Amino acid sequence: MYRTHNCGELRMSDVGQEVTLSGWVQVGRDFGALTFVDLRDRYGITQLVFDSEDDAALCEQARKLGREFVITASGLVRERTNKNANRSTGDIEIEVKSMSILNSSKVPPFTIEEETDGGDDLRMKYRYLDLRRRPLQSNIIFRSKLALETRKFLDSQNFVEVETPFLIKSTPEGARDFVVPSRMNQGEFYALPQSPQTFKQILMVGGFDRYFQIVKCFRDEDLRADRQPEFTQIDCEMAFVTQEEVLATFEGLTKHLFKHTLGVDLPDFPHMTYDEAMRRYGIDKPDVRFDMELTDLNDVAQNKGFAIFDSAELVVGICAKGQAGYSRKQLDALTKWVKRPQIGAKGLVYVKCNEDGTFKSSVDKFYSQEDLKAWADKFGAEAGDLLLVLSGEEEKTRKQMGELRLEMGRELNLMTPGVFKPLWVVDFPLLEWDEDAERFHAMHHPFTSPKKADMERMLNGDHETMKALRADAYDLVINGSEIGGGSIRIHDRALQEKNFKLLGFTQEEAEEQFGFLMGAFEYGAPPHGGIAFGFDRLCAVMNGQSSIRDFIAFPKNNQGRDMMIDAPSGVAKEQLDELGLALNLKEKA
Numbered sequence: 001m002y003r004t005h006n007c008g009e010l011r012m013s014d015v016g017q018e019v020t021l022s023g024w025v026q027v028g029r030d031f032g033a034l035t036f037v038d039l040r041d042r043y044g045i046t047q048l049v050f051d052s053e054d055d056a057a058l059c060e061q062a063r064k065l066g067r068e069f070v071i072t073a074s075g076l077v078r079e080r081t082n083k084n085a086n087r088s089t090g091d092i093e094i095e096v097k098s099m100s101i102l103n104s105s106k107v108p109p110f111t112i113e114e115e116t117d118g119g120d121d122l123r124m125k126y127r128y129l130d131l132r133r134r135p136l137q138s139n140i141i142f143r144s145k146l147a148l149e150t151r152k153f154l155d156s157q158n159f160v161e162v163e164t165p166f167l168i169k170s171t172p173e174g175a176r177d178f179v180v181p182s183r184m185n186q187g188e189f190y191a192l193p194q195s196p197q198t199f200k201q202i203l204m205v206g207g208f209d210r211y212f213q214i215v216k217c218f219r220d221e222d223l224r225a226d227r228q229p230e231f232t233q234i235d236c237e238m239a240f241v242t243q244e245e246v247l248a249t250f251e252g253l254t255k256h257l258f259k260h261t262l263g264v265d266l267p268d269f270p271h272m273t274y275d276e277a278m279r280r281y282g283i284d285k286p287d288v289r290f291d292m293e294l295t296d297l298n299d300v301a302q303n304k305g306f307a308i309f310d311s312a313e314l315v316v317g318i319c320a321k322g323q324a325g326y327s328r329k330q331l332d333a334l335t336k337w338v339k340r341p342q343i344g345a346k347g348l349v350y351v352k353c354n355e356d357g358t359f360k361s362s363v364d365k366f367y368s369q370e371d372l373k374a375w376a377d378k379f380g381a382e383a384g385d386l387l388l389v390l391s392g393e394e395e396k397t398r399k400q401m402g403e404l405r406l407e408m409g410r411e412l413n414l415m416t417p418g419v420f421k422p423l424w425v426v427d428f429p430l431l432e433w434d435e436d437a438e439r440f441h442a443m444h445h446p447f448t449s450p451k452k453a454d455m456e457r458m459l460n461g462d463h464e465t466m467k468a469l470r471a472d473a474y475d476l477v478i479n480g481s482e483i484g485g486g487s488i489r490i491h492d493r494a495l496q497e498k499n500f501k502l503l504g505f506t507q508e509e510a511e512e513q514f515g516f517l518m519g520a521f522e523y524g525a526p527p528h529g530g531i532a533f534g535f536d537r538l539c540a541v542m543n544g545q546s547s548i549r550d551f552i553a554f555p556k557n558n559q560g561r562d563m564m565i566d567a568p569s570g571v572a573k574e575q576l577d578e579l580g581l582a583l584n585l586k587e588k589a
């Protein structure tokens with residue numbers, strides 16, 4: 001028997017018991033007569049003691065144990081004289097009577113502790129070592145619990161878990177597809193699904209009424225800390241539902257998950273329209289843990305002789321409470337920050353609301369004290385506050401200000417960890433006009449339904465009408481992260497055809513790629529709608545972390561590589577022959 005107990009469960013009540021533990025050597029400490037070894041497994045760490053007066057040979061063997069050796073040890077549980085309050089097993093230790101080495105280990109390339117000295121790629125190459133670390137173990141265990149609670153809740157609501165295929169047809173859904181060559185149909189390719197979107201809609205036509213799946217999705221996009229080429233969604237679809245019913249169901253799921261994994265009771269989620277989110281926060285996924293809302297200043301800042309503001313479509317600001325003490329250096333740094341290409345502002349205007357009721361600004365030449373007081377009043381600013389102002393083209397400037405608001409939130413520690421502020425953002429535009437390509441993109445995806453009131457306008461309206469169409473589309477946002485998104489779908493062939501047309505599909509292209517779906521709509525498709533949650537991101541946000549990588553057992557790096565198995569990689573010529581393919585790689589630009 002390898003173990004009678006695990007390394008995290010022995011307590012004072014077990015003192016006097018003979019036990020056997022197995023695990024990894026975290027660290028050894030040699031104090032001459034006594035040698036201590038911390039033995040670790042998934043459940044915790046237990047201290048082993050080897051006494052050279054009891055058994056000199058055994059103690060000698062213990063001294064030679066290296067980090068990450070796998071051992072099994074038997075002995076007596078006893079009370080520690082020197083207790084460790086930071087460890088659940090810290091009141092006891094094992095007086096070892098026998099020990100054997102089950103496997104030795106090379107010296108690991110990084111420390112296997114809470115904090116590690118290993119860089120990302122090294123940790124991914126030796127993922128099996130990284131996975132032994134407590135933070136990763138608890139992340140992966142959290143993920144498992146979250147999946148289980150998801151299934152429990154959705155099952156209680158009559159959802160049926162249905163698997164959909166991974167080898168499908170390449171269809172544009174926003175991102176680039178990963179493609180897989182077919183051996184049996186040479187020259188043809190499958191694509192890996194960006195999401196099960198069309199299949200779940202077909203399941204509604206197939207009468208399943210409520211579907212869910214915890215499912216891998218594949219998107220060949222450039223990667224960031226919160227993106228992976230393969231990621232997991234909680235994917236759902238419901239028939240005979242309105243938007244309100246979808247939101248209520250998934251608000252219920254979210255509350256259940258927070259309650260049953262974190263013990264957090266979430267209040268009801270506020271609803272905010274897309275327009276309102278953009279106006280107040282400059283972003284469609286606002287972090288509402290802090291205020292600092294955007295305030296329009298056109299009426300008080302224009303026509304005072306400052307040409308830059310006068311010619312701007314929008315003058316907009318935020319008020320940082322109590323920050324009038326910002327130094328020249330800090331303001332210069334902020335100005336530099338907004339001028340970075342990622343943000344793209346031309347400059348930053350500030351106004352300090354001094355304690356004595358006067359104002360000091362970077363535009364004193366153009367504005368009197370009364371003018372600046374009028375600005376401050378717009379924000380409801382008080383003495384000691386700092387106003388930051390940007391100007392320019394409406395949409396761009398709002399977004400830039402939204403970014404600056406977030407940066408100030410970070411800088412001033414306003415994004416309190418452990419506080420969760422969920423909200424629904426609703427009424428997204430149906431279409432997004434792409435100036436450069438001079439075409440519409442679907443804001444969510446091509447299957448999203450316009451609002452009922454907009455359907456007629458969509459079928460008959462002009463170009464400007466199309467830009468203003470609103471969709472029954474919604475996002476769940478928590479602490480500035482988009483956790484989920486979905487929509488009520490089009491279930492009518494004519495409307496779906498019209499949408500494809502608006503998106504630039506010819507009739508043949510639409511038929512070729514989505515004929516099956518439009519065909520299904522002709523056989524009694526029920527009204528339906530759904531949503532998908534980003535499961536990896538939900539794990540990270542619930543744990544106050546920004547990288548989804550540490551919630552995925554085997555993630556890929558920024559180049560899309562699996563560092564452990566070394567993928568992607570070449571394939572043998574025979575494999576290519578079988579597929580009827582030959583490589584003809586273009587020179588990299």
Ligand code: ASP
Nearest residue numbers: 195197486487530531532
């Ligand atoms: N399939 C969509 C997505 O992956 C979600 C949905 O509309 O249900 O974003």
